[in-house]
Amino acid sequence: MVANHDIDITVRRGTVHAIVGENGAGKSTLMKILYGMQRPDEGTIAIEGEVVALHSPSDAIARGIGMVHQHFQLADNFTVLENVILGDEPTSGLRLDLGSARRRIRELGEQYGLSVDPDAVVEDIGVGDRQRVEILKVLFRGARTLILDEPTAVLVPQEVDELFRALGELKSQGLTVIFISHKLDEVLAVADEITVVRQGTTVTSVLPADVTARKLAQLMVGSELPSPQTRLSTVTEDVVISVRDLTLATPEGRLLLDRISFTIHRGEVLGIAGVEGNGQAELVETIMGMRTPLSGDITYDGKDIVDWPTRRRREAGIAYIPEDRSRHGLLLEASLWENRMLGHQTLAPNAKGPLIDRAGARKDTARIVSEYDVRTPGIDVMASALSGGNQQKLIVGREMSGDPLVLIAAHPTRGVDVGAQAAIWDQLRAARSRGLGVLLISADLDELIGLSDRLEVLLRGRFVAEADPATVTPEELGSAMTGAGGEAA
Amino acid sequence: MKRLKRLALMLVAPVLALAFAVLVTSLILVASGHAPLGVFTSMWNYGSAPDSLALTLNLATTYYLSALAVAVGFRMNLFNIGVDGQYRLAALIAAAVGGSLHLPAVLDVVVILVVAMLVGAGWAAIAAVLKNRRGVSEVISTIMLNYISIGVIAYLLTPDRLAVAVQGSNNIGTQPIPPNGQVPGFSVIGGAQNAVYGLILLAVACGVAYWYLLGFTRFGYDLRATGLSPTAAVASGVNVKRMVLISMLLSGAIAGLVGMPQLLGASYTYSLDFPTGLGFTGIAIALLGRNHPVGIAFGALLWAFLDTSRLILDLGGVSKEIVTIMQGVSVLSVVVAYELVRRYNIAAQQREVGRALAAETPELVGQGTA
Known part of the structure; x- marks a missing residue:
């Protein structure tokens, strides 16, 4: 039919x-x-x-x-x-x-x-x-x-x-x-x-x-395991962000996140596996300060940041690759260099005191465009003119600028072609070895297993299983995610 | 070349809209038995006379300030419909304060202007607080506040409160502002009997400040980002409630200045016949000028020119309202035209990127044009 x-x-x-x-x-x-x-x-x-x-x-x-x-x-x-x-x-x-x-x-x-x-x-x-x-x-x-x-x-x-x-x-x-x-x-x-x-x-x-x-x-x-040569651990002892008993509820009292706890060290990637809609977006937005949790603590770089506004968190070095780039990551009808500033509009090279540093922002946009291979005729075109993959590369490049301590990455390679995906992975690995802590959320299980040092499975707002990416298979992970029975690893 | 093309694209919408407005007006004129060309010619001849030009500049000054006040909000999708109430209340209080002041010349003017801005901002702040605390749409609250301000003004503008009788008439107004608080006009237009408001310079300064604030400051960036995508702005760390409050205060402060050229340059008192409705004209002009400081200037001049030159129409037996139709049609069609150009522009840029990448010349990739 x-x-x-x-x-x-x-x-x-x-x-x-x-x-x-x-x-x-x-x-x-x-x-x-x-x-x-x-x-x-x-x-x-x-x-x-x-x-x-x-x-x-x-x-x-x-x-x-x-x-x-x-x-x-x-x-x-x-x-x-x-x-x-x-x-x-x-x-x-x-x-x-x-x-x-x-x-x-x-x-x-x-x-x-x-x-x-x-x-x-x-x-x-x-x-x-x-x-x-x-x-x-x-x-x-x-x-x-x-x-x-x-x-x-x-x-x-x-x-x-x-x-x-x-x-x-x-x-x-x-x-x-x-x-x-x-x-x-x-x-x-x-x-x-x-x-x-x-x-x-x-x-x-x-x-x-x-x-x-x-x-x-x-x-x-799919059953192919990702390339194992990335399993060189760079995890250190220094805790860079830790979340304890984070609970988030709707105004009606339905729990969106239920006592989520985890710790990420410098040089560590924590992967969150889960079927979309099980609390990933809420977790990310709570960590970024866009939602107010019912209870729980977030400690970043030794400081309790649960009351900090989003801007202060970003200024302190928490980078953010949002899940929905057109809603949260870009100003579609603004130029690329103005998008370079988004989320970093108070920091060098985009700002000088209360003023915008146009020249600095433009120069750094050109750098991102060439380093991350953003295919564009120039930095004055509107973000909406680029393909989704190129928009994503711009966002990744922007968020990796300024040496963040922590990266909250939701679907960092969604919509990009295979070559660019590998490039983004390399960038993430390099940053990890320099000490970046990453919270990685992805629907691509190969990506999760290949990049993460540790995996948690999120189901209905709770961590239901933990997995070691060195041994877990995508099938096991998939089963745990979909609640099809069988705890992973 | 590229810059030229962009400029042409910017101008095509207002020009088309205006042409369309002229066409509609002509049709109505023909239908009502007048020759459009004759009517337009007499309007042009009257409107370009020196006295009319001075009047046009004076009107445009107030219109410009009003449209700027509206535009500040528009740029972040905040609709301050309350400029009307804000400027009238501000003018009344500023006039009353000015009438009782006895300060050195420049200081006197500064104090009056500051009072006007504070009152305008304060009145606008009510709407901002209601929006932030209670989620009340600023459209509704500012419209309501317009009516409340009319009531407040009627209450205050009575002889036992802020008003005194204006000599030689039934009118009442505030105590006239002494010469120290007055701003002399310029005689820039040769042959004109009336002067151009001195505060036209204030309007220009406000335009420049607006341009600088939006394009060159972090605050302006946050404001534009909020207008382009509230969700992305929040994710980038913009505190939207704070932005609502600040831009409403700014909008109200500029609104407070709307009545000043008239008050300090011509009437020196807030009386019952102080001009009304300027806030609504500002909305139309902000739309016409696409919230751009230069665009608004052209819009304000055009609107003022039409308002001035319409005065001749009655003599020729043509109804003055024909100009209102023309103004209305031009605003309506310019909004449509801007949207069409916006969509065309997005599609054109997408094609341009596609073409550039299809050619895949290495120097195009990864090179900024900075």
Whole structure:
């Protein structure tokens, strides 16, 4: 039913087809293409044997493809009914025909085991019900193929069971479900067929009966071990940053980080493995002072910095490579040299007293551009004109300037090509041997294992396992991350 | 060459918008039975007469200050709609203080200006504190504060408080400012009977200070970064609440100066007929001038010229409101045009980088143009 160039997937009608892969493996891009949010550069999509071009989500909807997003797209102060019909309102004459819509929602609910009170206000209903509303929305528009993007990420186990029962119902009535997840046990429980994607290509398609969670994890992360010659330890005895019992909660009191403790020495890389959304971003932002922890201490270079503002932390030598470069790392509509200053706007060579040192910043930008091989015609172009990889190289170069003591690096090589990736790794290793302490967060397990001196696995805001990168395999790490059982090392 | 191209790109939006505004105005003139060319010619002839030019410069001075006050906030996505209330309250208090002062000449003026800035900043600070402490949108609070300031002024401007009767009229105003607190005008325009406000120099100085602050100081960098991407600014260590407070104080302080050229250069008293609505004109001009100190200057001059030359229209039987339409259309279309140029510019830069890298000449890679 669906084909693509680098990705070849065939989904049969009336099945639940799971797509698994690490973050950044290309799952969401694939889904965006299927749902018409992005155009493929090459390749074709065929629905029921007919090659189609999907220019927009409305094209996809017209072809019977519906998408249930990971983050609910509901108006909280509307009723279930109003949310379901929003954008596709049934009318009789000029009036909204709420009566028939209400009947239709009840019918759909009974038919597929997705009953929700149509007149309940969305802000009053639970997460599981909200998800049912999302699915109803898609069914209401006549979808025959449903794409569910990480549908279980927000659900508690009982709700997951209910969802799976509903999926079974949909399937038995001839609808098709494409189910994206990286929770392997769930995938094995619900899918009829599983396709594994890695680095933008399909690795294989398997039947759940033929694989175990362990085997799937192995397929997901690839099994080659990174080059071992980097295992020359530079770890010293000097503690450069230590975090004790760091706890962070949402205003509602849900714990995002639960008593996180670790110590990083000079010359040491601590790697944090974990599926995205398990607290990595929150941990980084708390260390950078962008979030205020509920409790816990952060000691940096012998000083308690938990009350320090972000700027003071950065000035003291904590460098930061953010996870989302366009949101936190760059001013997209400013020039490269102005971006060189970002986060370092109070320090040499960018500032002289209260003034900006344009000449200094420009000169140092030129240095970064050549040392880190940022491909650009000059330093006056806007950051948005560069490719993602080149933007990343600029950020890495900027953060490595001024000899930081600690680097907080989230996905330092995300989106860069293989050559540049190796170069960034070399830079990180060199800095490590000069005494830099690094907190490394990455979805690339080879990178984590290859660079780290120690590994912690973060799951639901807690460190659940520790691993020695010298002995751990990516499969073991993957299993621990996805909670597929089995502690790593 | 590159610089020239960039300049052309900057100018194309306002020029197109203005042309569009002239076109729309012409159509309306034709529809209402007037010959557009004749109307524009008579406006030009009247507006370029010496007296009108002096008037234009004086109006532009106040407009410029008002637009600068708005622009400071705009550059960090902070919408100070309250310039109107800030300058009026500031002018009233400054006039009252000035009327009771007996200081040496220059000092007297300085004290009045400082009082005006403090009052404007203080009034604006209310909105900043509400935003930082309670998350109140500054748009809402500054609009509300405009109305409150009208009430406060009405309360204060009564004979038993700050006002005295203006001789020979029913008007009341503050005690006139003695000559020591007055700023004499210049007769720069030959043949004009009215002088140009001396405080036009203050407006120019404010423009230069604004340009320097934004482009050359760490504070200006933080302010622009916050405007470009609040999330990235926070990650870079900018304390956004502090920035909100400081830029609101700055904006309010400049707003406090808006009434000064008029007060110290012409009326010497804050009376019931002190000009109103300058704060809203400032918003339009800041948009027109794209928050750039030179752009705003052109915007202020254009706006003032139109306001002056419209005075002739009634004589020709043309409704003066035609100029309001022209001003409105030009602001609306300039906003659209700027956005189009912005998008074009982003796409063009991306193409340029793509081309440069496709050519892959080594001297292009890794060399700054510094």
